[in-house]
Amino acid sequence: MKTSCTPEANGKAARPAEGASSPSYLALHARGELSARVDRAREMLHHCCLCPRECGVDRLAGELGYCRAGADPVVASWNAHPWEEPPISGTRGSGTIFFTHCTGRCLFCQNYPISQLGVGNQVNAAQLAEMMLELQARGCHNINWVSPTHYVPQILAALMLAIPQGFHLPLVYNTSGYDSVETIRLLDSVMDIYLPDAKYADDAIALRLSGFRGYVAANRSALREMYAQVGDELALDADGLAVRGMIIRHMVLPEGLSGTHEVLHWIAGQLSPRIHLSLMAQYFPAHKAVGDPVLGRRINHEEYIEALEAFDSAQIECGWRQEYGECDE
């Protein structure tokens, strides 16, 4: 994903963290609690309820639910990624591990061969841990789990294996925001930075465009839980890199389909205007959106101006606004 971000217009940048500490999962591991989380998460695979879809399938017995994810993780790619928000990518890149399969089916998904057609390689927890350690050795600032919801148990198992081998980077949970509260609770003091989407304000639109059932309530419950865990301050280290907090992404869709005004006002009013918001103008038609009478075009300038006005009228204080037209290449 290309995000060329600029500091939010009012100039209120996040403050450096005072005495930014090491990732909290290290303490959790030292107390023996991470092991218990691994067990609880794995148990959820017997009757899968990792996301709000609650398929109830036994993934450990080989059954597959809506997302088609099985017992072992499937990874599409893993690399240093330079195009996330500045405190995530820094100068050496964010260590993205991009999972195959998805809990949604966006008509416009830019990565549909990975998310919907299953492109990727099956690995085990030990191999996932090796990827984490190699990205750390390459100088990445964090490990960025992309589309992680359906593989939370496997992520926790890999973390258990990586820590004794010296793994110590912050963890970023980069999600569509269609997460169950129970799953997010398993990640309390494990994930350092939540990077969720807030995609829609209308359930019918979310279902039609992305296949998400009950997206709005599920998304808002998940965001509330993330906020309860990390609050609204994006803590930075001395180099300006995020070490703890939350950044919510919202991509503007054509014809008001993303409900931008309502989404941004809900975040500011029900969570906090100090939560970092990443407003994205990069939509382009891909997959089934190509040729669609509504989704088959980029957003126009007027639509993005409306989104910027929503950002301002919601009085969101912190974040980034992608510049319109920056991705027209």
Ligand code: SF4
């Ligand atoms: S993670 Fe996959 S199998 Fe589990 S509830 Fe969600 S869609 Fe169904």
